[in-house]
Amino acid sequence: MEIRDWLILEVLYEQKNITKTAHSLFISQPALTARLRQIEKEFGITIVNRTSKGVQFTPQGEYLAKSSTEMLLKFRRIKEQVLNLDASVMGTLRLGASSYFTAFTLPPLLKQFKQQYPNVEFSVHTNWTKDIFNTVFNQEVHIGFVSADYGWQSQKHLLFEEPIYVASVDDIDLANLPNLPRINYQTDGLIKAMIDKWWRENFSQPPTISMEVDKLATCKEMVKHGLGYGIMPSRILHDLPAMRKTMLTDQQGNPILRGTWMIYHEEDQDLNVMKAFVDFIKAVDFTQH
Template identity: 30%
Template sequence: MDERDFALLSTLQECNNISHAADRLSLTQSALSKRIKAIERELGCTLLIRTSKGVRFTPEGEVVLEHTARIRHELHDLRSYIDSTHDEVCGSLSAGFSVNYAALRLPKLLAEYHRSYPLVRLDVKTGRSLDLIKQLQTSQLDVAVVRGELPWDGKRYLLAEERVCVARSHELEQVPLGKLTYICHISDSSQSALMQRWLRENGLTDPKSTLNVADLHTCMRLVELGVGWALLPDIILEEFDGAVHPCTFANGEAFMRRMYICCHRETYELPQVNAMIDLIRKGYGA
């Protein structure tokens, strides 16, 4: 077995499907199946079985996954340590960014980082903040920009505070919110709890109608089209053409959503990680 086999098994675990895994690995299903059989012959055991719902790892397969994941992590740490001893900023860097940060700032950040540190091998992922924190916890990421109060015991820097606002089209500005459709977007549990608190304090827990969407951009666009109103952070409203009113809780506290940079204590001193953190903070004047 080699590192390609480690990646192959990890991809199979993530996809839970031979066809999807083959697509991600740029292999044919036949080639992937042959490689699995070769690994099984080498190890002398069956690693997985096919079911109507996809593939499932056998007990022996789960043990192999555990060991190969640990080996991949140790190899990554070894390469990162060796790379950090060079005079130039180089090496590998796995960075994750929340979808909203990615949509607004990521291309410019990556362009500037690549110009400044062309020798760094970048692996960039975007996604929901909760998913990024999980990837950070399992060492799939070195650094991540996330939104909300999520559990993390490594290094964490406050990047920005976003004011949550009521947003609606100008045409609906004078209509009571209770008579309009509430457009709700998916968020993490802590933010959802704050949204429910604000709705409860303002007597809006039983809206006329609701519309649930997956992301902030879709939510904002629907608001612009006059479909209803939404609670949105001001970071997404910079180019919003509509009425915006900052939210405050009953105790006078402003309704805020915070953005953080999170990284591992062990990798913080790596030049490529430190350079990325400095560049992100610079973008916010920190």
């Protein structure tokens, strides 16, 4: 089997559909079908049965498909180690990051690193912190940037902590907050739990949610246009100096902080590109980013 065959099996197992898989891999449907037939001939098995709802994997096909992730990972690591045999910093660095970090912090960092190491390319995967945690754990990416601590047991470096604010274009009487329109947004479960805990400690009635939006950046725009208040971390508000802000504090008066970490596997530091990037990030002054 060729490496592209393992990729076909991996994507087909995810999609359960020939047409969607061909589209995802930028190959024609007949070419994809021909490769499947070749794999079946090579192993002497039937991989999938077609149904009205897509494809159904046979037990043998399912075993091969589940092995594809392991085979592709082995191939990537072999390729990385071959590139690592000399002292140069090159190759593709696979990163996972929350959408918040990707939008507001990551781009200038990648630009600076690329200027120092022009032979490095980036593959960036954006998702919720919980999912990024899992992709790092499964070694689908080299490094993850996460905004909640799920108890990572390998290498972890705290990049920065930021306070969380109640933000509005108008002055807010905090005691009246439950009666004011709030712009709510989807966020990581641990961050949501932290904000909900603060709310329960300070109010006996639920918030008045006027809008449910997809992400933090959308919430910011709604708040900026005076459509309600939002509860947001400080970095997203840096370009809105006129915004009225009240910091969230715990029962002892300490600020409630949202931390952002870099996480990775210790053994991956053997790669030149990994070590260079980790050292680069550790040296960054995040008060300037």
